[in-house]
Amino acid sequence: MPLDVKKIKADFPIFCQEINGKPLTYLDSGATSQKPRQVIEAMNSFYETINANVHRGAHYLGERTTKAFEDAREKVKKFINANSPKEIIFTKNATEGLNLLAHSLGSTLKDGDAILLTHMEHHANIVPWQLLAERKNIELRWVSLDEEGKLNMEELEKLADGVKIIAVSAMSNVLGTINPVKEIAKLARNQDSLVVLDACQFVPHSPTDVKELDCDFLVFSGHKMCGPTGIGVLYGKQELLEKLPPFMGGGEMIINVTTEGFITNELPWKFEPGTPPIAEAIGLGAAIDYLDDIGMENIREHEISLTAYALRLLTEKHGDQIKIYGPSEPAERGGLISFKYGDIHAHDVSQVLDEHAISVRAGHHCAKPLMQELGIGATVRASTYIYNDETEIDQLSIALEEVRDFFKLNK
Ligand SMILES: Cc1ncc(COP(=O)(O)O)c(C=O)c1O
Structure with a gap:
């Protein structure tokens, strides 16, 4: 329509x-989308009526806020067709999601392992991997583009041989190119590589189904899809997220702390240390409602x-x-x-x-x-x-x- x-x-x-x-x-x-009244009002209404911290206070406001925050996570889950809210990690933006992966997923790589990137990546999907490659002896391989700005798929197929991670944008923020993500995921499946999708420019503009795309991880930012700044999403398959170590430490991401050590919380909170962007998550939920209506x-x-x-x-x-x-x-x-x-x-x-x-x-x-x-x-x-x-x-x-x-x- x-x-x-x-x-x-x-x-x-x-x-x-x-x-x-x-x-x-x-x-x-x-760069960033404008915000509809519905999103602005949802955030104002949160501050005016139920503002409290999440997962802490056993009082009226605390419970209402926690519910609104977790409802927003459920909306994100449905929007990208994830299996469970445990697979939805709230971050500050897509950049944080990619840094989290480069750190936590990166820690599972061994010296000499390789990661495949492309020449069309945003710095957010380059520098975190370069930082990892500085910490460990990781090889970064680069796929070039044809004259129309599409990925050279033959080259990609060759370079992908034996890589542990393929980190690629679903849609280029410069060329607009929509990449053949399903084809790339199929290639990855045949050889046990993981697929990280930078879907910052894709999710706001297209129906997104993480199962159909068959990606292992996917990141995006709320502010490019009618939502506020300060909120992003990292999707990851539950069985993979379960195995990863946390990115940052603090409150919320633990079940117990003693002087000897700590026990990490369950998903998704294991990756959400400290007070999360609560109003922003609620704003993102309102943005999803708005886009879904259209x-x-x-x-x-x-x-x-x-x-x-x-x-x-x-x-x-x-x-x-x-x-x-x-x-x-x-x-x-x-x-x-x-x-x-x-x-x-x-x-x-x-x-x-x-x-x-x-x-x-x-x-x-x-x-x-x-x-x-x-x-x-x-x-x-x-x-x-x-x-x-x-x-x-x-x-x-x-x-x-x-x-x-x-x-x-x-x-
Ligand atoms: C393709 C792509 N990846 C990553 C980002 C980083 O997004 P953010 O600055 O919201 O973290 C952008 C932002 O322009 C982008 O277009």
């Missing part, structure tokens, strides 16, 4: 304002159709000047479009767009190895979500015409 973008947009208070006398065209949801299938269809429109329009109107990265087929990519415009620096392009109240991101997008592979320093990235429609892509195109005229490029 097509999205009623006008109705959706009305749910987001941020769009009530004008910037530089113009309505806000927000094309930076790849329907993740509908969201994905909207994204494909908007991406197709954007690719067509930008190529038609700016073909001589624009270089768009990533797959040309909209169904193979997500709703973010990275491009270079003539020889103008990405920051200059974004500054002119900003004068038109169009928010895009310019830079290396925390993907420096990818920039190196592409042979560039930066791109402009326009990324869409449920509150964007074709008129905003038109606005982007018109503003790019001004960029072209301002910098005196040929038409």
Whole structure:
């Protein structure tokens, strides 16, 4: 079903304002999404009515808060079709989830073991493994990309031979490429490797079923899917999480502590030391309700159709000047479009767009190895979500015409 973008947009208070006398065209949801009133109200209501700590106070507020917090975990479980809430660890963001894995899963690796990464990874799925490789003698192998920004699968198959972990993004935050995760998981199954999915750009935009994807671990951040900042999710298969040592120590992650040592708590709390992000988890639960009401299938269809429109329009109107990265087929990519415009620096392009109240991101997008592979320093990235429609892509195109005229490029 097509999205009623006008109705959706009305749910987001941020769009009530004008910037530089113009309505806000927000094309930076790849960095963080805007938040609907329903999420803001759920968090306000928590603070106004039941605020307490979780799993501690045996009093009215404490019990209500604990229930609301654990209900949010149940919503996440259903949203990604996990088997049990024990498989859902609340983190601060996706970055923390990946660091947790590099630490805890990394501690199970032996000197000489190998991990497979790709050139399209976000730094969050690179640096934690590099830190591990500094602590232990771990080999990091890298899969390159083809001209359309898709993984070289033949190379991946060869390099995957004997690796312990394949850590790959489900969708690139620069190219939009949606990776053949099921194929990668099948390869991993044949040789006893574990699959870690960075699904930061995937989960907010597509129906996600961890069983169908057949991944062992998956991470994402709440703030890219209409939820608040400060909350992320690490999914892991229960039997694997059971075997991993904790990441950080403190209250909540223990059953008992003596001067001699400690006994770790059950899942999922074993990985949640200290006071968790309670209001944020409740906000994420409200975001999931909101997205579920719209329907993740509908969201994905909207994204494909908007991406197709954007690719067509930008190529038609700016073909001589624009270089768009990533797959040309909209169904193979997500709703973010990275491009270079003539020889103008990405920051200059974004500054002119900003004068038109169009928010895009310019830079290396925390993907420096990818920039190196592409042979560039930066791109402009326009990324869409449920509150964007074709008129905003038109606005982007018109503003790019001004960029072209301002910098005196040929038409
Ligand atoms: C693909 C990908 N992975 C990881 C991250 C890190 O997310 P966070 O900063 O929320 O931890 C991002 C954020 O942009 C991302 O796009």
